Amino acid sequence: MITLLAFILTLSVLIVIHEYGHYRVAVAFNVKVLRFSVGFGRVIWRRQSTPDSTEFVVSMLPIGGYVRMLDEREGAVPTHELHRAFNRKPLLQRSAVVCAGPAANLLLAVLLYATAHWIGVDEFKPVLGLPVAGSVADSAGLRSGDWVREISNNGEDWSEVRSMTDLRWELTQAVVGGQRSYLRVTDSAGRARRQLVLETDRLDAGDIDAELVQRIGIGGPYSAPVLSSLKPDGPADKAGLRAGDQVLSVDGIDIVDGSQLRELIRASAKTQTAAAMQWRVERDTQVLDVTVQPMVVVEGSARVGRIEAYIGRTPEMVTVRYGPIEGVTRAFRRTWEMSALTLKMFSLMVIGDASLKNLSGPLTIADYAGQSVRLGLAYYLGFLAIVSVSLGVLNLLPLPMLDGGHLMYYLFEAITGRPVSGAWLEYLQRAGVAVLMMLMALALYNDVARLLSLY
Numbered sequence: 001m002i003t004l005l006a007f008i009l010t011l012s013v014l015i016v017i018h019e020y021g022h023y024r025v026a027v028a029f030n031v032k033v034l035r036f037s038v039g040f041g042r043v044i045w046r047r048q049s050t051p052d053s054t055e056f057v058v059s060m061l062p063i064g065g066y067v068r069m070l071d072e073r074e075g076a077v078p079t080h081e082l083h084r085a086f087n088r089k090p091l092l093q094r095s096a097v098v099c100a101g102p103a104a105n106l107l108l109a110v111l112l113y114a115t116a117h118w119i120g121v122d123e124f125k126p127v128l129g130l131p132v133a134g135s136v137a138d139s140a141g142l143r144s145g146d147w148v149r150e151i152s153n154n155g156e157d158w159s160e161v162r163s164m165t166d167l168r169w170e171l172t173q174a175v176v177g178g179q180r181s182y183l184r185v186t187d188s189a190g191r192a193r194r195q196l197v198l199e200t201d202r203l204d205a206g207d208i209d210a211e212l213v214q215r216i217g218i219g220g221p222y223s224a225p226v227l228s229s230l231k232p233d234g235p236a237d238k239a240g241l242r243a244g245d246q247v248l249s250v251d252g253i254d255i256v257d258g259s260q261l262r263e264l265i266r267a268s269a270k271t272q273t274a275a276a277m278q279w280r281v282e283r284d285t286q287v288l289d290v291t292v293q294p295m296v297v298v299e300g301s302a303r304v305g306r307i308e309a310y311i312g313r314t315p316e317m318v319t320v321r322y323g324p325i326e327g328v329t330r331a332f333r334r335t336w337e338m339s340a341l342t343l344k345m346f347s348l349m350v351i352g353d354a355s356l357k358n359l360s361g362p363l364t365i366a367d368y369a370g371q372s373v374r375l376g377l378a379y380y381l382g383f384l385a386i387v388s389v390s391l392g393v394l395n396l397l398p399l400p401m402l403d404g405g406h407l408m409y410y411l412f413e414a415i416t417g418r419p420v421s422g423a424w425l426e427y428l429q430r431a432g433v434a435v436l437m438m439l440m441a442l443a444l445y446n447d448v449a450r451l452l453s454l455y
Contacts (some may be wrong), residue, residue: 002370002373002374003370004015004370006370006372006373006380007124007370008062009386010383010384011062012038012062013108013384014037014063014105014384014387014388015038015062015064015065015103015220015389016038017104017108017388018039018065018101018104018105018391018392018395019036019038019065019066019101020036020101020104021065021098021100021101021102021103021104021105022067022098022100022101022118022434023036023054023067024104025096025097025100025101026049026067026069026086026097026100027048029073029093029096029097030083030084030090030430030443031069031084031085031089031093031097031366032069032070032081032084032085033054033067033068033069033070034054034055034070035054035055035056035057035066035068036054036055036056036057036065036067037057037059037065037066037067037068038058038059038065039058039059039060039062039063039064039065040056040059040060040061040064040065040066041059041060041061041063041346041372042060043057043058043059043060044058044060045057046058052123057076057337059351069085069086070084070085070086070098071085071087072085072087072088073087073422076331078121078287081089082328089142090382091410091413091414092114094410095407095410096229097402098358098406098407098410098426099407100401101395101403102391102392102393102395102396102403105388105389105391105392105395106335106339106388106389106393107386108331108388108389109331109335109338109385109386109389109392110328110331110335111125111331111386112150112329112331112381112382112384112385112388113330113331113334113335113381113382113385114327114331115327115378115381116381116385117321117322117326117327117330118321118322118323118324119321119377119378119381120321120322120378121139121317121319121321121376121378121379121382122162122317122318122319123162123163123165123166123317123318123319123320124148124160124163124164124165124220124221124315124316124317124318125147125163125221125316125317125318126147126148126162126163126166126167126221126338127145127146127148127188127221127222127315127316127317128142128143128144128145128148128149128163128218128219128220128221128222128259128318129144129219129220129222129223129258129259129260130143130144130256130257130259131144131148131217131218132214133141135215136198136200136202136203136216136217137198137215137217137218138198138215139199140183140196140197140199141196142183142185142196142217142243142412143217143221143256143327144256144257144260145187145188145222145256145257146185146186146187146188147185147186147187147188147190148167148184148185148200148241149161149184149185149186149193150180150183150184151166151167151170151183151184152181153170153173153174153177153179153180153181153182154179154182154256155182155197158182158184161221162318162320163314163318164221166320166321167218167220168213168245169213169337171200171213171216171218171272172212172213173337173341174198174200174201175200175203175216176210176340176341176344179201180197180198180200180201181198181200182195182196182197182198183195183196183197183198186324188222188409189366195326195356198216200216203216207357209358215306219259220259220315221260221315221316222257222315222316223247223257223301223311223312223313223314223315224257224258224312224313225245225246225247225255225257225258225261225311225312226241226244226245226258226311226312226313227241227242227244227245227247227258227309227310227311228242228309228312228313229310229313230242230243230308230309230310231308233444234295234306234307234308234309235293235294235306235307235308235309236275236292236294236307236309237308237309238291238293239279239290239291239292239293241281241290241292241307241309244283245281245282245283246281246282246283246371247261247279247280247281248280248281248282248287249265250277250278250279251264251277251278251281252278258311258312258313259312261311261312261313261382262311262387263305264277264309265277265294265302265305265307266304266305267305268294268305269294269296269297269303269304269305270303273296273436274293274294274295274296274305276291276292276293276295277290277292277294278290278292278293279291279292281314292307293340294306294307295307295308298381308436309310312324319330326450333348334342334385335385335389338386338389339389339392339393342390342393342394342395344396345397346393346397359408378446390441399435400429400432400433400434400435401429401432401433402434402436405428405432409425427454
C-alpha cells in the first residue's frame with residue numbers, strides 16, 4: 001500500500017507542476033486556457049468557477065496530464081477571442097509556453113534537492129571495503145579501511161567526499177566525462193594521508209548502471225570481519241563459533257573485512273558438498289582455530305556456501321546536511337549534472353552504445369518510490385527530484401507528442417517563415433505516438449524482467 005500511495009503521489013506532484021508551468025506562462029501571455037487536466041480518460045472530479053474560466057479536472061488514468069488552450073487548429077474561435085488564441089501568439093511566446101513545463105520540473109528538482117540537503121540524511125561514511133582483485137580500484141592501490149576524503153577529476157580542483165553516495169556520484173560523473181578520478185585518502189583513523197589515481201577513463205560510458213561502482217572495484221563500505229549473530233544449529237553454531245568472534249584468517253588467507261569473508265564463504269560451494277574451511281578467530285584475548293563446514297544452497301543457477309551467521313558490524317554512518325546557501329548551490333549543481341547524465345544515457349541508448357535495459361518504467365518507479373518513503377522524507381524528496389529531472393529532460397527531446405517536438409515545429413517556422421502543414425503535423429503525431437508506445441512497452445518489459453530476476 002505504501003508503494004502504491006508513494007507512486008500516485010510522485011506522479012501527481014510531477015504532473016501538476018509540469019502542467020502548471022504551461023498554464024502559468026500561458027495565462028501570463030493572455031492565452032485562454034480551456035482545461036487543466038491531471039490524468040486522461042473519464043473525468044472523476046471537476047471545478048470551474050465561471051463558464052468563461054479554466055476548467056480544472058482530475059481524470060481516471062493518472063499517467064499524465066494536459067493543458068488545453070484556445071486554438072483555431074482545434075476548433076472554431078469566436079472573433080472577439082481571437083487575440084487570446086494560442087496559435088495567434090508570437091513565436092517566442094508560444095515557445096515560452098511549451099518550454100515552461102520542462103522548466104517547472106527542473107526548478108522543482110532544485111527545490112527538492114535543496115530541501116533534502118537542508119533536512120539531512122544518514123549515509124555510509126566513505127570508508128572502503130576490500131577492492132575487487134584486478135579492478136581499477138585495486139590497481140590504483142586502494143586498501144580495505146581506506147577513508148576517501150576528497151576527489152578531483154583533474155588533480156587540481158578538489159571536492160570533499162562526505163559519504164559513499166558522494167563518492168559513487170563523483171565516480172559516475174568521471175566515467176560519463178571520460179576522466180580519471182584523483183582521490184585523497186587516509187586510514188580509518190584519519191592518518192597516513194596519500195593520493196591515488198583511479199583510471200576511470202578506461203571505462204565505457206555506455207556501461208553506466210547500478211553496478212558501475214562495483215565494476216570500478218569499490219563494493220560496500222568497510223565492515224569489520226566480526227560475527228554478529230548466529231542461527232541455532234547452523235554451520236557456524238555447530239563449529240563452536242560465537243557472536244563477537246573476530247575472524248583473523250580463513251585457510252591461511254588474512255581476512256581484512258566482512259565482505260571478503262562473505263565472498264570466501266560463498267565461493268566454498270564449488271561441489272555438491274562445500275569444502276571444510278579452517279578459520280582462525282580472536283575471542284576476547286584468545287586466538288582459536290576452528291573448522292567450519294558451510295552448507296550449500298542454490299541461488300538462481302549458482303551454488304553458494306552459507307554458515308547461517310550475520311557477518312560484519314554495521315558500517316559507520318555520518319549525517320550529511322548543508323546550510324541554506326550551500327544546500328541551494330549544490331541543488332543547482334546536482335540538477336545540472338543529473339540533466340546531463342539523463343541526456344547522455346538516452347543518446348547512448350539511441351546510438352546503441354548503452355543497453356536498453358537501463359530504460360525504466362512505472363513498476364521500477366513505484367518500487368523506488370516505496371523504498372525511499374520508508375527511508376525517510378529527505379530520501380523521498382531526493383528520489384522525487386531525480387524523477388522530476390528525468391521528466392523535464394525527456395520532455396525536451398525532439399519527438400512528436402513531447403514538448404521538444406513542438407519546439408522543433410517552431411524552429412521550422414522560424415527558419416522558413418511558415419508553420420508545419422496540417423498534413424505533416426498529423427503524420428508526425430502518429431509517428432510520435434508509435435515511438436512513445438514502443439518506449440513505454442520496452443520500459444514495462446524491463447520492469448517485469450527485473451522483478452522476475454531475468455536481468
